[in-house]
Amino acid sequence: MWKRLHSFAGSLRDFGGCTRHNNGASSSCQNPGGGDLDLGQRASRVNKGGPTMPFQAVRLYIQDHHVVMDNGIVQVTLSKPAGIVTGIRYDGIDNLLEVLNRETNRGYWDLHWNPPGGKGIFDVISGTRFRVVVENDDQVELSFTRMWDSSLEGKYIPLNIDKRFILLRGSSGFYSYAIYEHLQEWPGFDIGETRITFKLRKDKFQYMAIADNRQRLMPLPDDRLPRRCQALAYPEAVMLVNPKLPELAGEVDDKYQYSCENKDNQVHGWICFKPPVGFWQITPSDEFRTAGPLKQNLTSHVGPTTLAMFHSSHYAGKELVLSISPGEPWKKVFGPVFIYLNSASNGEDPLFLWEDAKVQMMAEVQSWPYSFPASEDFQKSEQRGNVCGRLLVKDRNTSDDYILANGAYVGLAPPGDVGSWQTECKDYQFWTRADENGYFSIKNIRTGDYNLYAWVPGFLGDYRWDAIVNIISGCDMDMGDLVYEPPRDGPTLWEIGIPDRSAAEFYIPGPDPKFMNNLYANHPDRFRQYGLWGRYTDLYPDTDLVYTVGLSDYRKDWFFAQVVRRKDNDTHVGTTWQIKFELDKVDRNSSYKLRVAIASATLAELQVRVNDANAQRPLFTSGLIGRDNAIARHGIHGLYRLYNVNIPGARLVEGENTIFLTQPRCTSPFQGLMYDYIRLEGPPFSGSSNEASSSFK
Template identity: 70%
Template sequence: MGFGCNCKNIIKSICNSGTSTEFTKEDIGIMASRGVTLRIHERHVVMDNGLVQVTLSKPDGIITGISYQGIDNLLEVRNKESNRGYWDVVWNAQDGGKAGVFEVIHATNFKVVKETDEQVELSFSRPWDTSLQGKLVPLNIDKRFILLRGCSGFYTYAIYEHVGSMEWPAFSLGETRIAFKLRKDKFHYMAVSDNRQRFMPLPDDRLPGRCQPLAYAEAVKLIDPIEPELRGEVDDKYQYSCENKDLKVHGWISMDPPVGFWQINPSDEFRSGGPLKQNLTSHVGPTTLAVFLSGHYAGDDLVPKFGHGEPWKKVFGPIFIYLNSLKKGEDPLSLWADAKRQMAAEVQSWPYDFPASEDFPASHQRGNVKGKLLVLDRYVHHHNSPAKGAYVGLAVPGDVGSWQRECKHYQFWTRADDSGLFCIKNVHCGNYNLYAWIPGYVGDFKMEDVISIHPGCTVDMGDVVFEPPRHGPTLWEIGFPDRSAAKFHVPEPNPDYNNKVLVNDHDRYRQYGLWERYAELYPNEDLVYNTEDSDYRKDWFFAQVPRKKEDNTFQGTTWQIKFKLQHVDRHGTYTLRVAVASATLAELQVRVNNPNARRPLFTSGLIGRDNSIARHGIHGLYWLYAVDIQGSVLVDGENVIYLTQPRCVSPFQGIMYDYIRLEGPPCSGPEEIQ
């Protein structure tokens, strides 16, 4: 059962956690004893529990004010009320009408859903009808806001519905999120993770005259920042993106007074694309976001499309806006540690038991799935091995690997332990396939049987065995299969385009302009990799990008893999297995021992719209190819595989590899083992 953020837990997690606040235990008890109050005015409503006061416009449901610790408003008071805290969408008509429409959700109806001393829940809804066609996104939207007794923050969620009637038009939903614009005179320090936190540039630093625009609008070089020590740095919101699996808490700290504003996502179930999908977090503004749907790092594949009269309903959230504080003189950066503790408490409390909507199922209305995932790779082991650290999930029935492009429904993921045991908890009722992938092995697992989840059930799958794609024994390999290009050579950034918080090796790939380093490292000839003595960590560039020429045009590139074979089986079939971590309007062509062959042995055709190279993503959607190579085209001695990426209109077109392996012809018996 979820406790949310009640008085008992506030006292425990704030007063006794080592984070000293301006509230004593007695103060909290006094304020919590007041309960939650609701004041309804002509154009605003105010929720107040003594710790935090939240003001919303009526009936629009825009968060216009958040009062906390004596600060009358944590949101930017110089912004219009509609540009402080809001839900929004980006949508496209599918009938040739409007495209890329950005819309802040303004409700038309206000209702008090629940009002007690313990909890206030408010509804701001906007029904859709045919009179709004072409004007507003064709969805019924109900935005909810919850304040609990003794809670140092508030919750928000929304219910989106496309009605199953042919009067409801087709459309696509490019993005939906919640945005908060904080006071720029107070919130200067941003924290996204332990590695990525810093004093940020001010929004004024991005104004003309203070910055130099770079290759795209989101990236600028600071040339005359208000804080001189930031001069020469790059600011780009995409440098602070994060994978869903790690995107649990982020936000801002005010140093005077020491106050934290944190956005906590306790669950990934309502976000699209699975655990590796990347989303924006916080950035200069100061802005903090909760992104639920977007095509970032994936492209149109992760933009849900709805047909005429297609029924659909989904609950996004709840998320928690958590506020914390310290006494003056104490280290404000410790607010980050407290925010992580509160995040852990919220995750433990999922699913919450307090949302009033019937569309949000409580714990007893959900089910669980458990089992043990094993892996059988006959050319590595003769027996099943534990799928250590496997990502195991439930998503709507589909094809192998379809989960990474699924974006309409809920997904539920966990990681297997060292023995392959997994337990997926609190799953919505419905039908699912079981999906998985395992670091160290290529390919995706899908269990063909459909799993039906009913309230209160626990489905025990027993032992489940994944046989990863394999044609024959490994002759050589480049990299390690983990769906990321971070393992390869990520160069030092150009000192003219640096972000000081990203100097650690873990985050170096997030630096701006790394794609330009390829032409500097390989000015005349492309990359050549020798499987006998090259080291992929040093000798394999993280992205195969076009080479920039002196006239500022670009040319495609061809990389070589040199390898030696003995006793080639002229009648056998070898397999080149290529796992791609990202592709952006790219093409992979494979040739063997003849770089000038008119027709490649293999071409992927045009693939990918990840834009991960420009957006410092190191991976996007995963692609896996198996290229058959007849032994007749190979020779005893040295051979060369040519990987060509010919598309070169933009510097951001390219491929990030995950892993490459050459397999020999199949064999049987004990000699299978490498």
């Protein structure tokens, strides 16, 4: 029989307005049918009509150096006043966290920061002041703050940080969020990363789950010790030589193999088989995570470690470092996120704990924004606004009519340039997917000024609605029909790939058998195997890739990354790829357009030459671009870049032409480019096309 308890917090919001008083004096949850719900009624609602379940009241125990929250289901112990989670008791296990670690190395908020121009500093955030924000039978909310003043300059990041932890009645888990604040008169800083880290007991949690097709029995942390593993090309990756589980011998372990895009990173965690217990990190909203839905972040990895990533520069580099200038006021709420615990009776399949965690994740998503956080900085649903509309595409090469923006990514992010959302990391973003007819609806947007941004799979480039979208409390804004005109000068002469901001459709080779992660054998995410950059040299030992339009197939003949080629003496050389194509006619007085969409760049340069591989000066160069590191970190994309190259007709000939794409930077095996999509357009359209009917529905 399942011992499954959904989060009482999320369920409350589904059946009525819940008012809590921060002084701890009272709590009132209104019944939509009239009158307050008693505890038995609440439990019945939570369990969808099941038998009444009298949940124990939440209790708070304050000790000299610790504080304990207990609701009869889960007990959470935090250090006082530091606010480090030192213990989680659940289902008969005294502590789910690693008891062999110091108390400061179990469950904590952390950040990596530096003063402008200074060295990086890793900081486990320890509070200096503890207070009880809410304490009643239904809820406890605790605050652990660290305030900054000039005497701390150079020692701590110039931020006031307020970490909050919440335990609710009937909840099989607990919540955490934090408010970071920088005052105008304070010095500046850079943040590369901030997150919550939980380190679980290695003797119990050995099975990790990130997605339906990304879960496995994991190596132990001891397996990464020098005597049990072989170091590979960078510290995060090792080959397991003598693991405690012999069946894992010969496999590669690398935490970046378990990265995930924000849009898919809603629940992940670990399963203990004896007893069958699950530990899950649930992120119900992306609004506080930086850089939009495609940003990739770490999830869980060997430790056993689980992470709630709020901000990182992974898969982007310095363009995603959060920089606050001296004199710049800033405040942001990160979270809440939910740590969910579940269990099964002996004899039940422990892997169904993952299925239950997904159900709980959906309940948390539907309950967002939560009604119970006490901080006024966390806006509740009634304080927010909504936006809807429809996005259409106008591409005259495809149709003279409007095209429905099926599956478009549509979002509100702080005002900026076209596409700036992918490097925006100070404030909030709100994204959705349009339906098959291009209609979109974005709900529960925090008040403030935004631009509306979008991109449409299958079409190049980025859309931005130029007007500022001002969200006020309670607004419901219908933006009507919006039209995106993607970059287009002339008809498509040929194209390579799919414009979807990823290199996943190109040829991804099988890994070197010496460097396997068996999870990704025959897996859709073939790109997550270690060492694929080296396979290019195996396939092209002496000459580089040549792609012939009309004969070649990008799924088989276009290597997923233009990497360097390894030489016998372990040095590397840059590479030049060729695209050969035929033109029956050439308008030598017109200009042709080469559009090159880059899915990732790592200390790379794109040079374009036409019909002369040895031309001293390229027709186009991007200059040095990118610190995505997606080649080494199995990311298949980093930051999106679009280059539009004019090719004078005089450079082309009737018959066979060749475009040379050179990536000359070669001091590291990880330098290179991933292409998203390449298109050659003919001379600009002449005349006017038929305009689409404005009454199109």
